[in-house]
Structure formats: C-alpha cells, structure tokens
Amino acid sequence: MKETLLQAVEADLFRPWYRLRFSAVVEDRFEADTSARRRRHLLIAGIVALVIYDLYILNDYVIRPESMQTAAWIRFGLMTPAAIVALYCVRRRLSPAMREATMAATLVLGMLCSSLIFYLSRSSYSFLDTFSFGLILVVGNILFSLRFGFALASSLLCGVIMTAFVVPYSYTDSAVKINTLVLFASSAVFTLLANFRLEASERQSYLLLLREQLRANAALHDNQALTKISITDPLTGVANRRHFDTMLELRWDEALAGNTVLGMLVIDIDHFKDYNDHYGHLKGDACLRQVAQEMQNHIRNEVDLVVRYGGEEFVVLLPNASVSSTMRAAQRIRQGIEALAIPQAGPGVITVSVGAAALRPHESMEPATLLSIADAALFQAKRAGRNRSVLAPLQDGPLPA
Numbered sequence: 001m002k003e004t005l006l007q008a009v010e011a012d013l014f015r016p017w018y019r020l021r022f023s024a025v026v027e028d029r030f031e032a033d034t035s036a037r038r039r040r041h042l043l044i045a046g047i048v049a050l051v052i053y054d055l056y057i058l059n060d061y062v063i064r065p066e067s068m069q070t071a072a073w074i075r076f077g078l079m080t081p082a083a084i085v086a087l088y089c090v091r092r093r094l095s096p097a098m099r100e101a102t103m104a105a106t107l108v109l110g111m112l113c114s115s116l117i118f119y120l121s122r123s124s125y126s127f128l129d130t131f132s133f134g135l136i137l138v139v140g141n142i143l144f145s146l147r148f149g150f151a152l153a154s155s156l157l158c159g160v161i162m163t164a165f166v167v168p169y170s171y172t173d174s175a176v177k178i179n180t181l182v183l184f185a186s187s188a189v190f191t192l193l194a195n196f197r198l199e200a201s202e203r204q205s206y207l208l209l210l211r212e213q214l215r216a217n218a219a220l221h222d223n224q225a226l227t228k229i230s231i232t233d234p235l236t237g238v239a240n241r242r243h244f245d246t247m248l249e250l251r252w253d254e255a256l257a258g259n260t261v262l263g264m265l266v267i268d269i270d271h272f273k274d275y276n277d278h279y280g281h282l283k284g285d286a287c288l289r290q291v292a293q294e295m296q297n298h299i300r301n302e303v304d305l306v307v308r309y310g311g312e313e314f315v316v317l318l319p320n321a322s323v324s325s326t327m328r329a330a331q332r333i334r335q336g337i338e339a340l341a342i343p344q345a346g347p348g349v350i351t352v353s354v355g356a357a358a359l360r361p362h363e364s365m366e367p368a369t370l371l372s373i374a375d376a377a378l379f380q381a382k383r384a385g386r387n388r389s390v391l392a393p394l395q396d397g398p399l400p401a
C-alpha cells in the first residue's frame with residue numbers, strides 16, 4: 001500500500017504543468033493532510049474579508065450618503081448573515097468541493113451586493129466604487145486562494161454580474177464603464193495567474209515533502225526488518241546468540257541496578273544425534289523448530305527470551321525471576337516438550353534436559369557466571385539420566401523463593 005502511494009507520488013511529480021490535481025490516491029492523502037489547515041485558513045481569511053467588507057460602510061457614507069440605509073441593509077442584513085452561515089458551514093467539515101464552492105459562492109454574493117449598492121445609488125460619485133470591484137477578485141483568488149477551478153468559475157461569474165450592473169447604469173458615461181471593464185478583466189487575469197501559481201507551488205511542495213516522508217518510512221521499515229533478521233535464528237525464529245549476548249548484558253545490568261533476581265535455563269535435546277541419524281537432517285531441523293516453538297509457549301511474552309544458543313542447545317533468559325519461578329519455567333518447558341510426543345529414534349519420545357540457575361547479580365560477578373553455573377547444572381541433568389531439570393546450587397547464600 002505504502003509502495004503504491006510512493007509510486008503514485010513519484011508519478012505525480014512529473015505530471016504536466018497544467019494539471020493541478022493529483023492522482024486519486026494522492027489527492028485523497030493531500031486532502032486528509034491539509035484540509036484542517038485549509039479550513040482554518042479560510043475561516044480566518046473569511047472573517048478578515050467580511051470585516052473589511054462591512055467597514056466599507058464608511059465609504060458608502062462618504063460617496064453615497066443619500067443611500068446609506070440601502071447600503072447598510074445590503075451589507076449587514078444580507079451579506080453579513082450569509083457570510084456567517086457560509087463560514088459556519090466551512091467550519092463544519094464540508095467535503096473539499098463543497099468547502100471551495102461555499103467560499104466561491106460567498107464571493108459571488110459579495111460581488112452581487114457590491115454591484116447592487118453601486119447600482120441603487122444615484123450619487124455622482126458612485127462610479128468610483130467600480131474601481132474597487134477588482135478587490136473582490138483579490139480576496140477570492142489570492143486571499144482565499146480558492147482551488148483554481150473555483151477561482152476561475154467565481155471570477156467569470158463576478159465578471160458577468162459586474163457587467164450586468166455597470167453597463168446599463170445611466171449615471172456614468174461610457175469612458176468610465178469601459179475603464180471599469182478593462183480594469184476588472186485585467187485584475188481577473190493577474191489574480192488568476194497568481195492563483196494558479198500559488199496552488200501549483202503549494203501542491204508541488206506537498207508532493208516533495210510527502211515523498212521524503214514515505215521514503216524515510218520505507219527506510220525505517222527496512223532497517224527494522226534488517227535488525228530483526230540480525231537478531232533472529234533463521235531456522236527456529238527465536239533469538240540468536242548475538243542477541244543473547246546483548247540481552248544478557250542488559251538484563252544483568254538491570255538486575256544489578258534494581259537488585260532483582262535473574263534466572264536462566266540452558267536446555268539441550270536428549271540424544272538428538274540418534275534422532276538426526278535416524279530421521280535425517282531435514283526432520284532434525286523440523287524437530288528443532290517444534291521444540292523452540294514449544295519453549296515460546298511457556299514463557300512470559302515480551303519479558304523472557306528464548307535463544308538458540310547453538311546446535312540443539314537453547315537458553316531461556318528470565319528477568320525479574322526467583323529461584324522457584326525459574327524452576328517452574330524449567331519444568332513447564334521440559335514437560336511441554338515431552339508432551340509433544342515427537343517419536344525418538346529408539347523407544348520413547350523427544351525429551352530435553354534443563355540446567356536452571358537464578359541469582360541476584362553483584363558487582364564482583366560477570367554475566368557469564370550465570371551461564372556457566374546453568375551449564376554445569378545441565379551437565380548434572382544429563383549425568384543423572386536426562387529428561388529432567390536440575391537447579392544450580394545457590395550462589396552467595398539463599399535467594400528469595
């Protein structure tokens with residue numbers, strides 16, 4: 001899935017310059033990543049635009065004192081409530097298209113209101129207002145930065161509305177009307193070009209950032225996979241000896257710092273040579289996997305560690321243990337493996353011998369001490385007839401049970 005997204009991002013980076021939208025999968029991600037920020041931007045920009053729009057009442061007062069009341073009604077009775085409803089809707093998580101359409105429609109309504117105020121005024125200065133019509137385009141195309149399709153549509157609609165009011169207006173001569181139309185058209189072209197550039201660069205920066213993010217995630221994922229491979233025994237899937245060496249040091253230091261007991265089991269399959277010779281190496285491998293899995297079933301997940309120490313010998317590391325819990329783990333594992341009932345070469349089934357040790361580390365000891373006393377206990381278990389667990393003699397006096 002991530003691979004597909006990365007490929008789609010890379011393909012989108014080379015899309016034709018005139019295509020703003022991304023492929024569907026990237027467009028969805030773009031919306032998901034940017035919609036909250038865009039909503040916030042539109043809300044703030046919308047409020048600023050509305051406040052300034054309303055402040056133009058002062059302009060009305062200067063230019064057309066005779067129709068102040070009409071202007072006030074249009075600004076405060078029509079435009080302001082409509083804009084507030086629109087902003088409220090934008091805040092309520094509209095779909096991307098509805099969000100842009102709502103803002104574009106508000107803008108067109110602003111144009112309609114301004115044209116009405118202008119048209120209903122008989123003041124000889126009213127035509128001056130036409131020079132500020134271009135500001136509406138600045139608001140939509142630059143301040144709101146409407147998505148280009150919506151910017152284009154709203155600019156065209158505003159142009160039509162403005163023309164429909166300016167052309168038949170009888171209190172202004174043709175020169176002013178032509179000037180107004182030319183000024184508006186050129187404002188539309190400039191602001192639309194700027195709008196296109198803004199959206200194009202916003203989208204391009206987003207793509208580059210997303211590509212870096214996805215690449216970094218992929219690299220992290222590969223690293224984690226490599227780390228897992230480097231600490232895992234490929235045959236059985238349990239930890240390998242390299243990981244054991246690291247973890248033994250770590251757990252030893254933790255036990256030393258926390259004054260806790262560290263337990264260890266050294267487990268060896270009995271007469272495995274006979275099994276191998278009789279069934280062959282492949283069956284021997286399968287047996288090793290089964291035995292390792294069974295060990296995993298009897299330990300505390302995320303706490304204890306099963307390790308393939310080498311050949312048919314395993315080690316289990318038991319942090320925060322006690323003598324009795326170490327011995328109980330040894331018995332559970334030994335009995336569990338016997339219960340697998342894997343037929344041995346001769347009579348009977350596959351069994352294991354276990355050497356168990358548990359001690360409270362102190363500064364004078366090395367971590368290897370624990371391993372060597374557990375190993376010595378394993379030797380005892382083998383000597384005593386196999387298929388049994390032997391606990392190493394207690395180190396440095398009695399340990400808590």
Ligand SMILES: Nc1nc2c(ncn2[C@@H]2O[C@H](COP(=O)(O)OP(=O)(O)OP(=O)(O)O)[C@@H](O)[C@H]2O)c(=O)[nH]1
Binds near residue numbers: 273285312
């Ligand atoms: N199939 C398989 N066999 C292995 C692997 N590693 C070690 N062995 C075999 O494990 C056997 C170990 O035999 P020994 O060390 O003689 O011990 P044992 O026969 O288990 O006898 P005791 O430990 O004394 O009970 C040998 O036959 C090795 O070839 C492995 O990765 N796969």
